[in-house]
Amino acid sequence: MNVSGKIIVITGVASGIGAEVSKQFKAAGAHVIGMDRNEPSESVDQFIKIDLSNPASIEAAVNSVPEDIDGLCNVAGLPPTAPAEIVMAVNFLGLQALTEALVPKMNQGGSIVNVASLAGVGWPAATEQINTFLSDASLDNVGGICEQLDIVGPRGYFFSKEVLICWTMKNRWTWRDRGIRMNCVSPGPVETPILADFIATLGERAEEDMRIMDRPGRPTDIAPVVQFLCSDESAWVRGANIPCDGGMYAHVQCQMNNLA
Numbered sequence: 727m728n729v730s731g732k733i734i735v736i737t738g739v740a741s742g743i744g745a746e747v748s749k750q751f752k753a754a755g756a757h758v759i760g761m762d763r764n765e766p767s768e769s770v771d772q773f774i775k776i777d778l779s780n781p782a783s784i785e786a787a788v789n790s791v792p793e794d795i796d797g798l799c800n801v802a803g804l805p806p807t808a809p810a811e812i813v814m815a816v817n818f819l820g821l822q823a824l825t826e827a828l829v830p831k832m833n834q835g836g837s838i839v840n841v842a843s844l845a846g847v848g849w850p851a852a853t854e855q856i857n858t859f860l861s862d863a864s865l866d867n868v869g870g871i872c873e874q875l876d877i878v879g880p881r882g883y884f885f886s887k888e889v890l891i892c893w894t895m896k897n898r899w900t901w902r903d904r905g906i907r908m909n910c911v912s913p914g915p916v917e918t919p920i921l922a923d924f925i926a927t928l929g930e931r932a933e934e935d936m937r938i939m940d941r942p943g944r945p946t947d948i949a950p951v952v953q954f955l956c957s958d959e960s961a962w963v964r965g966a967n968i969p970c971d972g973g974m975y976a977h978v979q980c981q982m983n984n985l986a
């Protein structure tokens with residue numbers, strides 16, 4: 727897969743998966759424009775500070791991006807220990823606002839990659855709430871919509887990833903006339919600073935999952951999948967959600983559907 731010379735915007739570059747995605751794109755010869763609320767320690771070609779919960783900050787960041795980007799990797803996110811409405815703002819509404827504002831600056835054949843999660847696996851049971859959220863929510867009214875839909879506590883994280891997977895599928899052909907496509911990668915538990923937050927939220931279930939998985943994922947397991955989805959070789963992959971989780975998605979499906 728070849729991403730050399732591509733201009734790629736990556737959010738969440740200051741830590742964990744985003745930092746590794748940035749590093750691997752740089753190593754492959756891409757030009758990286760990193761975004762985060764914190765300064766990255768790894769080198770990027772351009773850094774733009776952004777707060778994805780703040781519409782004015784998103785608008786200012788978009789204004790600093792050049793007109794000819796080839797890829798957008800939406801990696802930044804908050805864990806389930808943060809308040810639900812903030813998680814919905816950062817993990818979905820800010821991501822959505824940034825994406826929609828950057829599409830006009832994207833070249834023909836561009837690629838958008840969203841880092842969702844195994845935590846979004848339950849989306850088929852929540853489509854009514856998801857449709858309501860997608861039609862009514864914005865960064866300005868997110869608190870009220872979360873209250874209306876009873877999205878509180880750790881549920882905010884799971885719901886943010888369910889909404890993200892569904893929004894990605896719904897937009898399978900939105901920008902097809904320009905060859906622009908959007909996909910998700912869904913990691914299982916990955917060794918980054920927020921892994922402790924997942925363990926705190928899920929308790930014994932997380933420990934048990936980790937035993938079943940053999941080992942937790944590493945950012946180096948996730949970054950190549952993100953890069954593949956930004957390469958021209960994956961042009962026929964559209965609206966997909968690719969699990970990258972040591973087999974956990976398959977395990978959950980087998981358990982839920984009575985497969986051996």
Ligand code: NAI
Binds near residue numbers: 816842915916
């Ligand atoms: P991390 O905490 O290491 O990195 C997240 C980055 O997002 C940080 O650099 C942080 O500054 C940035 N960020 C947070 N709020 C922001 C805001 N308001 N505006 C701009 N940037 C902001 O976490 P990690 O693990 O690298 O997570 C990356 C993505 O992977 C997230 O979307 C997360 O939900 C997802 N994920 C992580 C898993 C894990 O076990 N670590 C499992 C499945 C998905």
